[in-house]
Amino acid sequence: MILLDGKKTSNDLKVEIAESVKQLKAQGKKTPHLAAILVGTDGASMTYVSSKVKACHLVGFNSTLIELPSETTEATLLHEIEKLNNNNDIDGFIVQLPLPKHINEQKVLNAVDPDKDVDGFHPTNVGRMALDMPCFLPATPFGILELLERYHVKTSGKHVVVIGRSHIVGRPMSILMSQKRKAGDATVTITHSRTKNLKEFTLQADIIVAALGIPEFLTGDMVKDGVTIIDVGITRVEDATKKSGYRLAGDVHFESVSKKASFITPVPGGVGPMTIAMLMKNTLLACERKENNFVI
Ligand code: NAD
16 A cells, blocks of 8 residues: 655645746746635634645745634625735735635635636636636645656546535546546546445445545445545544644545555645645746746
């Protein structure tokens, strides 16, 4: 069994990005600048955003964090987005999800300039992705493709079963894996909460992408020998032995599944760090595209 080490791979990627930034600076070009809007004080969101800001510093980007109180109105948030859209120094920005219930998430995502949409959530980028056109790929699926490529996991002609159909993970993953690309050319089955007899599908899978958010849902008896496992899930589970009072659990029961797997991502240290590295990659791309008048 080979561990798909997202921590190491994301560090390699960040070193490569830092090198590109050094070169941009040496050529007197603009330093990439990522901004993030955080609304409210959700613990997990605050952790994610601070990891993203930390990653910016590590690769040599400029970063701006806009923190807004949880009672911020939709109109105020849309105004902040407009300001970032019009700010020439900002190459890309993200609005950390989830948003408070009184704010319409889709309306907010639609307001982001697609050329600065480094999360790849705007309908323009999603549509371009579906049509194999240049776009910003959503960071988590992008990170999974990168992991599969860097570990030379064979995907062509393989059967991929994706569990979960969310807009940010399951759906784009199913589209990308079916496309003609390095980590692609697969036969894809997408499953979800209404799928009957899920185990019948997972037992046939050469590759399983588990993105449903139920801790340790996928167990050893649900997979075949030699399977490749991508565990996207991150759930905080109470754990009195930890200082924080919780541990992070994936959607895969690692102990039983890893015995049968040929490749598997751990949680933590698998898909999570890759997501942040790919956000950096998209920001670099946004900056380069702007420098080149959007011709690349
Ligand atoms: P979501 O809640 O939006 O979607 C969950 C999906 O799982 C739904 O499509 C639902 O139909 C499906 N589902 C629910 N129960 C099921 C069942 N019993 N059988 C089959 N399918 C079922 O989730 P999401 O935003 O895609 O996130 C999924 C998990 O991945 C969460 O734990 C989240 O925290 C994690 N996540 C991690 C990263 C990362 O960077 N590692 C990024 C995004 C999300």
